[in-house]
Amino acid sequence: MTTVESLSHFAPEIVLLVGAVGVLFSDLVFRDKRLIGYSALGVIVVSLILIKALSVSEPLSLFGDFFLLDKLTQLFRVAALAIVGIAILLSLVYSPLSKLYMGEYYALLLFSAFGLILMSAATNLLMIFLAIEFVSLISYVLVGFLKADKFSKEASLKYLLFGSVCSAFMLYGMSLLYGLTGTLKVTEMSTALASAQQPSLVLTALVMIFAGLGFKISMAPFHMWAPDVYEGAPTPVTAFLTVGPKALGFVVLIRVLSGAFTPFFDNWTPLILVLSMITMTVGNVIALSQTNIKRLIAYSSIAQAGYILMGIATFTDLGIQAVLVYAVVYAFTNLGLFVVVVATSEKVGSDEIKDYAGLARRSPLLAGSMLVFFLSLAGIPPLAGFIGKYLVFAAVIKEGYYVLAVVAALNSVVAAAYYFKVIKTVYLQPPRDEDALPCPWPLRIALGITLAGTILLGVMPNDLIEFVQSILPLS
Amino acid sequence: MTSHILSYIIFTPLIGILVIAFLPKGQGEKAKWIALATTLAVGLLTLVAFSQFQLIGEYQMVEEAEWIPQFGVQYIVGTDGISFPMVFLTALMSILACVASFGIKERQKEYFVFYLLLETGMLGTFLSLDLFLFYVFWEVVLVPMYFLIGIWGGPRREYAAIKFFLYTLAGSLFMLLGILAVYFGSTPNTFDLRVIAEQDFTLRFQQWVFMAFFLGFAIKVPIFPFHTWLPDAHVEAPTPVSVILAAVLLKMGTYGLLRFNYMLFPDAAHWFQPAMFVLAVVGIVYGGFVALAQTDFKKMVAYSSVSHMGFVLLGLAALNEVGLRGAMVQMFTHGTITGGLFLLVGVLYDRAHTRDMTHFGGLSGQVPVYAGILIFFSMASLGLPGLSGFIGEFMVLLGGFEVRPIFTGVACLGIILAASYLLYMIQRILLGPLNEKWSELTDINGREIATLVPLMVLVVLIGVYPSVLIEYVAPTLDKLNMLLNPPDTLLSSVGGAP
Numbered sequence: 001m002t003t004v005e006s007l008s009h010f011a012p013e014i015v016l017l018v019g020a021v022g023v024l025f026s027d028l029v030f031r032d033k034r035l036i037g038y039s040a041l042g043v044i045v046v047s048l049i050l051i052k053a054l055s056v057s058e059p060l061s062l063f064g065d066f067f068l069l070d071k072l073t074q075l076f077r078v079a080a081l082a083i084v085g086i087a088i089l090l091s092l093v094y095s096p097l098s099k100l101y102m103g104e105y106y107a108l109l110l111f112s113a114f115g116l117i118l119m120s121a122a123t124n125l126l127m128i129f130l131a132i133e134f135v136s137l138i139s140y141v142l143v144g145f146l147k148a149d150k151f152s153k154e155a156s157l158k159y160l161l162f163g164s165v166c167s168a169f170m171l172y173g174m175s176l177l178y179g180l181t182g183t184l185k186v187t188e189m190s191t192a193l194a195s196a197q198q199p200s201l202v203l204t205a206l207v208m209i210f211a212g213l214g215f216k217i218s219m220a221p222f223h224m225w226a227p228d229v230y231e232g233a234p235t236p237v238t239a240f241l242t243v244g245p246k247a248l249g250f251v252v253l254i255r256v257l258s259g260a261f262t263p264f265f266d267n268w269t270p271l272i273l274v275l276s277m278i279t280m281t282v283g284n285v286i287a288l289s290q291t292n293i294k295r296l297i298a299y300s301s302i303a304q305a306g307y308i309l310m311g312i313a314t315f316t317d318l319g320i321q322a323v324l325v326y327a328v329v330y331a332f333t334n335l336g337l338f339v340v341v342v343a344t345s346e347k348v349g350s351d352e353i354k355d356y357a358g359l360a361r362r363s364p365l366l367a368g369s370m371l372v373f374f375l376s377l378a379g380i381p382p383l384a385g386f387i388g389k390y391l392v393f394a395a396v397i398k399e400g401y402y403v404l405a406v407v408a409a410l411n412s413v414v415a416a417a418y419y420f421k422v423i424k425t426v427y428l429q430p431p432r433d434e435d436a437l438p439c440p441w442p443l444r445i446a447l448g449i450t451l452a453g454t455i456l457l458g459v460m461p462n463d464l465i466e467f468v469q470s471i472l473p474l475s
Numbered sequence: 476m477t478s479h480i481l482s483y484i485i486f487t488p489l490i491g492i493l494v495i496a497f498l499p500k501g502q503g504e505k506a507k508w509i510a511l512a513t514t515l516a517v518g519l520l521t522l523v524a525f526s527q528f529q530l531i532g533e534y535q536m537v538e539e540a541e542w543i544p545q546f547g548v549q550y551i552v553g554t555d556g557i558s559f560p561m562v563f564l565t566a567l568m569s570i571l572a573c574v575a576s577f578g579i580k581e582r583q584k585e586y587f588v589f590y591l592l593l594e595t596g597m598l599g600t601f602l603s604l605d606l607f608l609f610y611v612f613w614e615v616v617l618v619p620m621y622f623l624i625g626i627w628g629g630p631r632r633e634y635a636a637i638k639f640f641l642y643t644l645a646g647s648l649f650m651l652l653g654i655l656a657v658y659f660g661s662t663p664n665t666f667d668l669r670v671i672a673e674q675d676f677t678l679r680f681q682q683w684v685f686m687a688f689f690l691g692f693a694i695k696v697p698i699f700p701f702h703t704w705l706p707d708a709h710v711e712a713p714t715p716v717s718v719i720l721a722a723v724l725l726k727m728g729t730y731g732l733l734r735f736n737y738m739l740f741p742d743a744a745h746w747f748q749p750a751m752f753v754l755a756v757v758g759i760v761y762g763g764f765v766a767l768a769q770t771d772f773k774k775m776v777a778y779s780s781v782s783h784m785g786f787v788l789l790g791l792a793a794l795n796e797v798g799l800r801g802a803m804v805q806m807f808t809h810g811t812i813t814g815g816l817f818l819l820v821g822v823l824y825d826r827a828h829t830r831d832m833t834h835f836g837g838l839s840g841q842v843p844v845y846a847g848i849l850i851f852f853s854m855a856s857l858g859l860p861g862l863s864g865f866i867g868e869f870m871v872l873l874g875g876f877e878v879r880p881i882f883t884g885v886a887c888l889g890i891i892l893a894a895s896y897l898l899y900m901i902q903r904i905l906l907g908p909l910n911e912k913w914s915e916l917t918d919i920n921g922r923e924i925a926t927l928v929p930l931m932v933l934v935v936l937i938g939v940y941p942s943v944l945i946e947y948v949a950p951t952l953d954k955l956n957m958l959l960n961p962p963d964t965l966l967s968s969v970g971g972a973p
Contacts, residue, residue, distance in 0.1 A: 380618060381611040397655040409648035416644050420637055428625045428633055465545045
């Protein structure tokens, strides 16, 4: 499809770009800086409406095969916008940001939404790399946005250094692939690779691409940056980082693996099996000893990536469904958790778990929500997290990877132990002071969305599963 | 015409939860009345279902609906002779423990919300005929239980609560793996218990899955060596929660063994028979000895539970008609008797604020009514003929003796031990000279007696005329027995069928 025709299908993204630029300049106009945030929110909403209005049934190849607009893209461009929308809602309340350059901040968030959408749609190695780098660069800036805070600066630098190295590896891997196949189109690669003369080179390329994407999804051993970055970044940015780049990283992983590497399935499955086990175990075991809620969630999100990798390891239809469903329910749940964290830190002024003591007395709403989100992460039915966990377990059991299943089951118990450490503090311990915790309206909206998602997708997952099933097989 | 009575039974407590949740601030006192009304409503609905219950071996009052058709998950509830007594017990104990909960003074709204959620979870667990649905309810039970122990429990409540939670979760995750294996192992892939029961699994497959399920249920029962959470949970839990825990939650484990391990994997059940005998006998004797060594009244009752649940396992291990029936009777009567004993522990603790049996003495003169009731329940627990405890244990031993006389002989030690620790308890609390410290102790009050009388009626009724219970469980158990021990002619005809 030609560029001009493609543009009409790109209307939501164009709105996003124009809106981002507009928000950037609105800083000069608005005296009340909150209006900037509201207009950024407006951009997201308009973009979402356009997506709804323009939905297509057949996969479309856009901009000369650089992008593919299929149901997978459809799902994740809505997800990307929703994730950024909730991050904006959190930012409206998060006070450490309020004195800083709000125009730039919200513009960067909107740009990152654009980048995430590119990630979900890109089917060309070059475009994949550009999209990932685009999101990464914005993330480095957002993480260091609290200029006066040394943790924020440290986090930003760490993230930058770690990310650059991983990107370099990925780029090298991609160039190897190009050398082997003579094409950059992921969809055409598997035929060319199937007849490749040097399988060892293919595997080298594969491992290098894993390094780059593993960094995005915080897969062990490329996870070391995650805790420091998640702790140091402004909380709304942390919320965004734990779900946005991670979920989209999995989408890219699926696209690359299904497009290029299917002939080498037997080679990489054992690798991912092992990486999955290591990732979940490392995340869960280290999370046990955390005292800061953001770090705890950071390690928990590493572990969650490990569970999602279970689906990648099988790479059956069921496994891919599991990955997609898990990514969606995880996004709802983890974002919801951060709503509670922002609300609490605004009043309490700390992210230490011990300061959550007696939250149940001070705000039954926040405490109850936190309980729901943690139970969902722990995979307790009938919440959304259980559906995700059920699916990954089903995928590995169906393929007979019993060791992985048992390791994951044991890991879930460890995870429950530290999730309940927080729940214990919230419900079982007496509050230090009885002041009620306020929950301003942006947080109420965010809480409403995430709670509804976490509960409804658990009780009635039919529509999501049906949609995800209709995505497969990937073209 | 399908009746929705079972769904009403399961979900009525949720209505109570909603009403309590919308109580205005400062009206927490009313929560207990709403909870009582709700449990009474469930009780009434259970009686309605009871009136419709037929003495057949098939599932009755079945309701089916699609839930998640993409995975083949259905909402199927139904009851039979195994689950209905458990539902009856749950409904009854929920009412009694709710009355016993009237002493809860702090965070009443939350307490009764969790309490009613627990009731829904328990009822759903017993009534689900779909493995996925069953797992959902099974897990739903964990969360309110964690809070009921963790918020309203004794000094070490946080430890006890998380220990209970993690132990049970670990078991149930292995059960989930087993459930998935069964799902993918059956053709067509299904969670429907009735379809799975007709599958012909290979012995090897059955053994693995049996073990996965067994782990989940053994932790819940608890079967030695998975019992260590039980004394902690029981001792720290508030009285009504201990009652529910002993009377209903432990039965979920043995119920699961009957419903899933036995019905779905009969060949593996035979293969595991020796192991189950060993575990049962170890549990009986070990639990008895440890109970004998306790000075804490509640801990003694908790360990006596380990011993008595061992008898249930012994009956199950026998794999014959009288053993299975005995196990079922023992499950029911253990619920009533031990539930009663925990209530009595609570009555004493509320007044004396200690459970150390060595601090008491001579209370029989001070609190004669209490003493009488305590002696009654102790006699029932140690198996005095004429009371229900005797019936269950006698049938279990009879069944066990047919198969493994030596093991069963050793298990008889459990009865002697029960007599020892219970009589020793009576001696230390009720007999001897009155400890002057307790001269102000008041006798059991009307509300407390009201919670105990229904149990005493059941204990006497089943003790004198066991058929009232057995005739309800027999048709289903006979069917199960046929499955476990197919007559040769039947076996060959089934084997010959394509």
